[in-house]
Amino acid sequence: MSQAVIVDKLSVHYTIEQQPEPIVALDEIDLSVKKGELVTIIGPSGCGKSTLLHTIGGLISPTSGSIHIDGTPLLGPDPKRATFVFQEYTLLPWKNLVENVALGLKFAGIDRASRTARAMEQLKLMRLEQYAHMHPDQVSGGMQQRVAVARALAMEPQLILMDEPFGALDEQTRMMIGAEISRIFTLENRSALFVTHSLDEAVFLADRVILLTTRPGRIKEEIIVDEPRPRTRKFLETRRFVDIRSHLFASLDVPAGDREGADT
Amino acid sequence: MRRRIYQLKIWMAQTAVVLAIVGLWLYVTGPGGVSPLLIAPPGDTLQELWQLIWSPGTWSDVATTGSEIVAAVLIAVSSGFVIGFLGSRTAFRLEVWEPLVALGYTIPFVVFYPLLLLWLGIDEASKIAFGALNGFFAMALNTMKGFKSVDQKLVRTAYAFGATPRQIEWAIKLPAAMPIVLSGVRIATALALITVIFAEMVGSRKGLGFQLAKTTGTLQTSLSYAYIIFILMFVGILHVIIERASSTRR
Amino acid sequence: MHGGATAVTAGWLVAAWNSAAVHRTTILLCTLALWEAISRLGVVDPIFLPPPSTIVLAVTEIFDDPRAVAAFRVTGLELGLSFVIAAVLGLAIGIPLGLNRFLRDAFLPPILFLLSTPKAIFLPIFLILFGIGVDSKIAYGAFSAFFYIVDNVVGGVGLLEAKRRRLARAFGAPLRHYLVDIVIPSALPGIFAGMWHGLRQALAAVLVAELFASDSGVGYMVRIYTNQFRTDKTLALVAVVSLLVIVAGSLFNRLEVRMNRWRAVAHT
Numbered sequence: 001m002s003q004a005v006i007v008d009k010l011s012v013h014y015t016i017e018q019q020p021e022p023i024v025a026l027d028e029i030d031l032s033v034k035k036g037e038l039v040t041i042i043g044p045s046g047c048g049k050s051t052l053l054h055t056i057g058g059l060i061s062p063t064s065g066s067i068h069i070d071g072t073p074l075l076g077p078d079p080k081r082a083t084f085v086f087q088e089y090t091l092l093p094w095k096n097l098v099e100n101v102a103l104g105l106k107f108a109g110i111d112r113a114s115r116t117a118r119a120m121e122q123l124k125l126m127r128l129e130q131y132a133h134m135h136p137d138q139v140s141g142g143m144q145q146r147v148a149v150a151r152a153l154a155m156e157p158q159l160i161l162m163d164e165p166f167g168a169l170d171e172q173t174r175m176m177i178g179a180e181i182s183r184i185f186t187l188e189n190r191s192a193l194f195v196t197h198s199l200d201e202a203v204f205l206a207d208r209v210i211l212l213t214t215r216p217g218r219i220k221e222e223i224i225v226d227e228p229r230p231r232t233r234k235f236l237e238t239r240r241f242v243d244i245r246s247h248l249f250a251s252l253d254v255p256a257g258d259r260e261g262a263d264t
Numbered sequence: 265m266r267r268r269i270y271q272l273k274i275w276m277a278q279t280a281v282v283l284a285i286v287g288l289w290l291y292v293t294g295p296g297g298v299s300p301l302l303i304a305p306p307g308d309t310l311q312e313l314w315q316l317i318w319s320p321g322t323w324s325d326v327a328t329t330g331s332e333i334v335a336a337v338l339i340a341v342s343s344g345f346v347i348g349f350l351g352s353r354t355a356f357r358l359e360v361w362e363p364l365v366a367l368g369y370t371i372p373f374v375v376f377y378p379l380l381l382l383w384l385g386i387d388e389a390s391k392i393a394f395g396a397l398n399g400f401f402a403m404a405l406n407t408m409k410g411f412k413s414v415d416q417k418l419v420r421t422a423y424a425f426g427a428t429p430r431q432i433e434w435a436i437k438l439p440a441a442m443p444i445v446l447s448g449v450r451i452a453t454a455l456a457l458i459t460v461i462f463a464e465m466v467g468s469r470k471g472l473g474f475q476l477a478k479t480t481g482t483l484q485t486s487l488s489y490a491y492i493i494f495i496l497m498f499v500g501i502l503h504v505i506i507e508r509a510s511s512t513r514r
Numbered sequence: 515m516h517g518g519a520t521a522v523t524a525g526w527l528v529a530a531w532n533s534a535a536v537h538r539t540t541i542l543l544c545t546l547a548l549w550e551a552i553s554r555l556g557v558v559d560p561i562f563l564p565p566p567s568t569i570v571l572a573v574t575e576i577f578d579d580p581r582a583v584a585a586f587r588v589t590g591l592e593l594g595l596s597f598v599i600a601a602v603l604g605l606a607i608g609i610p611l612g613l614n615r616f617l618r619d620a621f622l623p624p625i626l627f628l629l630s631t632p633k634a635i636f637l638p639i640f641l642i643l644f645g646i647g648v649d650s651k652i653a654y655g656a657f658s659a660f661f662y663i664v665d666n667v668v669g670g671v672g673l674l675e676a677k678r679r680r681l682a683r684a685f686g687a688p689l690r691h692y693l694v695d696i697v698i699p700s701a702l703p704g705i706f707a708g709m710w711h712g713l714r715q716a717l718a719a720v721l722v723a724e725l726f727a728s729d730s731g732v733g734y735m736v737r738i739y740t741n742q743f744r745t746d747k748t749l750a751l752v753a754v755v756s757l758l759v760i761v762a763g764s765l766f767n768r769l770e771v772r773m774n775r776w777r778a779v780a781h782t
Contacts, residue, residue: 281621375751
């Protein structure tokens with residue numbers, strides 16, 4: 001399998017007013033995602049996992065290091081190569097669901113007929129086609145986030161970057177959408193980097209879990225989740241799932257009394 | 265350090281725009297060949313402004329305009345507060361009176377000035393009435409909005425602690441309504457100030473507005489420009505005073 | 515039977531007494547009646563303050579006066595043009611100021627200062643430059659309305675949330691789409707408020723300029739009628755203009771509610 005993205009010695013430093021030493025948010029991160037692979041990133045809150053994702057997508061310029069997607073360097077946001085699904089769904093309330101899904105295609109200059117057709121296809125994949133002409137405030141939060149996923153998929157990008165996309169949803173909805181994502185991404189052979197703070201989500205979705213440390217943000221550990229996709233809820237009850245989850249929990253090494261950030 | 269550089273950049277951008285305007289002004293009145301009757305040259309304007317500042321007549325005009333503004337503001341603020349206060353004692357009274365006052369606020373009162381001139385004559389009374397009329401509605405409306413905005417939980421708590429109705433009005437509701445009432449004072453003052461000066465321009469025998477209109481009518485363009493700058497400075501100082509006076513309590 | 519009818523009447527009266535709208539109407543009618551009375555009974559000279567009934571008659575009279583009809587047309591034209599100029603300039607300058615912190619920090623304070631000054635003092639500049647006719651009214655009206663529109667547009671664009679900016683960047687929005695699909699819809703409440711304030715301000719400014727020096731327009735007619743001691747006609751002009759403003763205001767409110775419906779739904 002070829003590589004969808006290669007991240008090489010990526011560092012991000014911040015300077016803050018009245019503080020002479022720069023803060024090292026990310027320190028020489030090496031990482032790659034194969035074509036069709038789903039990699040989740042987990043770590044304590046404030047470990048820079050969102051910063052890592054935003055940097056890989058070109059929203060933050062790295063202090064040093066490089067990002068290559070499909071062999072060519074990425075120097076700024078390029079939605080055809082790497083597309084985001086944000087934690088806040090950020091749908092535009094004045095557009096209906098198809099128009100929202102077609103937003104990136106519209107920005108890319110694709111004509112109305114073909115972008116609507118492509119957006120409808122994505123909505124069908126998400127089983128949302130009957131809501132196509134509703135507005136975001138008329139549908140539930142879970143549906144809104146599925147629309148945001150469809151908006152990213154419509155770009156047919158080499159890599160999908162998901163920044164705690166289901167963080168605002170309740171546990172039930174979250175697992176349901178997780179299974180849905182697992183199905184669609186497998187079906188479409190999509191590569192994705194998925195940031196989460198939920199251990200269950202991280203293990204359930206991933207081919208590989210990457211564990212990040214806090215300041216400086218470094219990769220502490222990588223764990224392969226060797227279970228064929230798409231997965232169903234039954235996987236949650238298997239011995240292997242529970243073992244990986246406990247291992248990760250121990251690795252997170254959260255001091256007692258400060259565990260709420262690591263698990264939900 | 266970065267903040268100071270940012271401040272410096274802002275200052276430079278502002279200076280650049282001011283210089284561009286002054287440059288354009290110098291150009292059109294100099295090499296541009298526009299008649300000094302149409303656009304007064306900067307030099308002449310400054311000279312006239314300098315003479316204006318040292319002429320005793322100017323300061324008597326300042327006194328006239330200033331006293332008219334003060335009288336208009338006092339009338340607008342006090343009457344507006346009384347009406348606004350009475351109109352907001354109960355939720356029902358508010359429902360009756362607020363739309364009426366809001367309606368009054370939308371009427372373009374500028375067109376009333378010739379009538380006020382007719383009724384009250386060309387001297388101070390017509391200017392004061394005009395300024396007061398224009399400021400009144402803003403003050404009354406803001407007073408009502410201020411009392412309307414008072415959190416009822418505050419009032420209930422006060423009752424629970426045994427406050428008398430009078431204490432509730434003056435010690436609880438009034439301070440809570442104060443920020444919006446004070447913003448009413450600022451708006452009313454700005455409106456009274458604007459309208460008094462305009463009234464002087466349209467019909468009067470003294471005051472800064474009158475002098476400005478007179479110099480315009482006689483095509484003393486550079487003197488007219490000097491008056492504009494002088495009034496801007498006068499207004500700027502008044503704004504600083506009002507800002508200080510109406511924000512001390514916060 | 516009789517008792518039932520009384521109860522129904524009484525119930526209706528109680529309902530009327532408890533209605534704020536009935537109170538308001540009563541207050542307005544009483545004011546008009548009092549005005550009519552003091553004017554008719556000669557408490558004040560009807561030449562100075564004509565009774566409302568005379569003013570109503572005068573309204574029909576001024577619409578028969580071709581000069582007055584022409585005046586409304588002139589003022590309408592001045593208002594329309596000055597508003598359009600102010601709106602275009604206000605958006606063209608307000609949107610960049612709203613989007614860019616540096617531009618805003620540098621140039622919003624002077625705009626706010628000019629917003630709070632009596633703009634009438636700049637009238638002489640416009641009159642000398644553009645003459646006594648409609649040109650000076652249009653220029654001065656646009657000048658006055660501009661500051662109100664910029665202030666509100668900047669405020670409206672300021673409502674654009676960081677997450678929408680990030681969305682536009684991440685999805686590679688070209689400038690034109692960024693403005694049309696994201697910035698302007700987000701700023702719509704502010705833009706609407708700005709347009710309404712701007713329109714009102716342009717009207718006030720045009721009237722002010724006409725009152726100060728003019729050879730046509732409603733403000734000019736106010737001066738003519740007042741000089742002829744036709745207070746009834748002056749007040750009739752005032753009444754018509756006020757009525758137009760009130761009607762325009764309610765139309766604007768309705769339009770705003772329509773255009774912001776998605777926002778209202780989102781907040782309930």
